[in-house]
Amino acid sequence: MTDPDRTAPEEVRWTGRFITAKTRGKWEYVARARGIHAAVILAIDEAADGRHVLLVDQYRVPLGRRCIELPAGLVGDEEEGEDAGIAAARELEEETGYRAAHLERLGEFFSSPGMVSEGFTLFRAHDLVRTGEGGGVAEEDIRVHRVPIDDIAAHIARWRAEGYAMDVKLLLLLGSGMIAAG
Numbered sequence: 001m002t003d004p005d006r007t008a009p010e011e012v013r014w015t016g017r018f019i020t021a022k023t024r025g026k027w028e029y030v031a032r033a034r035g036i037h038a039a040v041i042l043a044i045d046e047a048a049d050g051r052h053v054l055l056v057d058q059y060r061v062p063l064g065r066r067c068i069e070l071p072a073g074l075v076g077d078e079e080e081g082e083d084a085g086i087a088a089a090r091e092l093e094e095e096t097g098y099r100a101a102h103l104e105r106l107g108e109f110f111s112s113p114g115m116v117s118e119g120f121t122l123f124r125a126h127d128l129v130r131t132g133e134g135g136g137v138a139e140e141d142i143r144v145h146r147v148p149i150d151d152i153a154a155h156i157a158r159w160r161a162e163g164y165a166m167d168v169k170l171l172l173l174l175g176s177g178m179i180a181a182g
Contacts, residue, residue, distance in 0.1 A: 039088035097134030101127035
């Protein structure tokens, strides 16, 4: 059976600087304005002291609390037509203080397709070099976490107990362990 709203006209209800509220038939959803999308970076530091994943946390107004996340940023919010790889490299270094020698594009993904049309391009960062402290740009309050991959589940459990929100993309790191635990 085909959803009858599939061919209904899309209507813009409200447009802001970064988001647009839309309807199509009975569906209400939000989209990024002006063709903006996101780049997300899976950065694993393969150092002498073991394998560590780089995570960040920052206060997220819609959640009303800090959220543990993979480093990420908007593509095209300041420069129309910006390449997602360039944005990913910039955001990784701004947020974490690490630069990747190579970014591998892993594909497009959608985090909440029943409510938001926004997608993101996932990149895997290779051969990381520390260049600074990270923390984002002046108006951001980003904290950087370098977590041993083998301890990720324990760290997430501790952060949850402390009241942090968890971004859905952390399932990349928990997925195989969650399946094995079943």
